[in-house]
Structure formats: structure tokens, C-alpha cells
Amino acid sequence: MSDTDRFQRAIRSIDEANGEDPNSELVDGVAQPKELLYGMRMQKWVEELDPNAPEVLRLAARSQHIRRWEIPRSDYPMDRKGYLRWRTTLYAFHADKASGLLRAAEYDDETIERVRALLQKKNLRTDADVQTLEDAAALVFLIHHLDDFLNRDDIGEEKAIDIIRKTWKKMTERGHAAASALELSPESTALLKKALAG
Numbered sequence: 657m658s659d660t661d662r663f664q665r666a667i668r669s670i671d672e673a674n675g676e677d678p679n680s681e682l683v684d685g686v687a688q689p690k691e692l693l694y695g696m697r698m699q700k701w702v703e704e705l706d707p708n709a710p711e712v713l714r715l716a717a718r719s720q721h722i723r724r725w726e727i728p729r730s731d732y733p734m735d736r737k738g739y740l741r742w743r744t745t746l747y748a749f750h751a752d753k754a755s756g757l758l759r760a761a762e763y764d765d766e767t768i769e770r771v772r773a774l775l776q777k778k779n780l781r782t783d784a785d786v787q788t789l790e791d792a793a794a795l796v797f798l799i800h801h802l803d804d805f806l807n808r809d810d811i812g813e814e815k816a817i818d819i820i821r822k823t824w825k826k827m828t829e830r831g832h833a834a835a836s837a838l839e840l841s842p843e844s845t846a847l848l849k850k851a852l853a854g
Contacts (some may be wrong), residue, residue, distance in 0.1 A: 663711055666761040670695060670719045673757065677725050680802075684849035694721045697800065701792035706831060710766055713785045716774035717792060719754040780826070781851040790830030796822045798835055802844045813847070 677689035698717040702709050709717075727749055732738035751772040758768045759849065773779075773786075780786050797805075806816055840848065 659711075662761055662763065663715075666715060666763065667718055668756055669757045669761060670715075670722060670754070673723055676723070691721045691724055694796065695719065695798075697791075698792050701795050701834075702788055705791055705795075705834060706788050709788065710785065712770045713760065713774065713788060715754070715767075716771045716785075716789060719771070720758070720775065720789065720793065721758075722750050722753045724750070735757055751775045774820065787839045789826055789828050791834070794831060795834055795838070796829050796847070797823065798806070798840065798844070799838055802847075803841050806843055806847065816847060817851040820848060824852065829852060 671692055674687050674691040674695050677691040679690040680687040681690045681693055682688075683693065684809050693717045699714055702717040706713070724746065727746055729739075730852055732742040735837070754771055754775060755768050759770060768838075773783075774789060777786055777790070780790060802820075805811060805819075811819075824832070824835075830836055835848075
């Protein structure tokens with residue numbers, strides 16, 4: 657089996673896993689599994705930010721939220737401690753799920769360990785690939801989820817601005833440049849400007 661075949665097989669198995677998401681998002685009027693869309697968007701942005709993205713980074717991007725619905729946020733206390741615990745649990749969960757699929761696709765231990773490290777956001781500030789993943793996640797959030805986020809009853813403008821600022825801080829200059837070129841809704845554009853002006 658060629659490396660390309662193996663990669664395509666792994667991507668298919670990740671997509672199949674995410675295709676079982678009971679939560680959906682409308683795209684051009686058609687409901688599609690939420691995490692399947694997320695994985696595709698993540699890989700697209702990673703490849704846009706880094707056209708020479710290594711295979712491990714593309715695999716990590718595609719499996720960043722693999723089967724996330726199995727560990728809902730509501731299972732944890734709705735405070736900062738609860739959020740951090742949920743996120744840490746998810747990092748390990750996604751790494752384990754991706755590992756199983758990559759092993760089935762006949763990837764070696766070194767590749768699997770590297771994907772695990774990326775999914776667990778190890779060495780965020782010093783690992784360029786982890787940082788590319790972080791930039792991609794921020795861009796996917798800004799384009800596809802910020803509007804919905806602003807319409808939530810439990811999120812006021814102040815909280816939204818705080819989240820945008822925290823997201824912006826985690827991004828690189830390359831990520832900032834890509835975000836600044838996005839065509840967002842008037843509401844999201846106004847909020848982004850407000851957050852970054854503060």
C-alpha cells in the first residue's frame with residue numbers, strides 16, 4: 657500500500673467516525689454532521705496556512721474534534737474549572753480515537769505519537785505545527801461559529817469580546833493576517849474590531 661493510499665484510508669475512517677455525529681449544521685440548506693464538517697474545514701485551513709503541511713499535521717487537523725459529541729460540555733460544571741477539565745479530557749479522548757484509526761490504517765508508532773502530541777496541544781508556543789493547528793481552529797471559529805455564538809442567550813457582548821481576545825492571543829502573526837482578510841458578517845466584523853481595539 658502506498659503512502660497516499662494509507663493517508664486516504666485514514667482520512668476516510670476519520671470522516672466515517674465523524675459522520676456519525678447526531679448534531680448537524682446546515683450548509684446551503686443541507687444538514688451535514690457537525691464534526692465531519694469541522695474536520696474538513698480544519699484540514700482546509702491548515703493546508704492554506706501551510707501549503708507544505710506534513711502528513712501528521714493534516715491527519716491531526718482532520719481528527720481534531722473526532723467524535724467530540726461523546727463527551728458533552730454539559731457533563732462538566734459550567735465554570736472555568738469545569739471547562740478546563742472538559743477540554744483536557746477531550747484532548748486525551750481525541751488522541752486515543754485518532755490513534756486507533758491510524759493504527760488500523762497501518763501507521764507506525766512514531767507517526768501515531770506525533771499526531772497524539774499535536775492533538776494534545778503539547779508545546780503550543782514552541783511547536784510550529786501545533787501553532788498552525790491553533791491558528792486553523794481560531795479561523796474556523798471566526799468564520800463558521802462566531803455568529804451563532806453571538807446569538808446565544810448565555811453570551812453577552814462583554815463575554816464574547818473576552819473570548820475573541822483570548823483566541824487572538826493564541827494566534828500567530830500569520831493567523832492574524834488570515835483572520836484580518838476574512839469576510840465576516842457585519843455583526844462579527846464590528847465585534848472583532850471592538851475586541852481588538854481594546
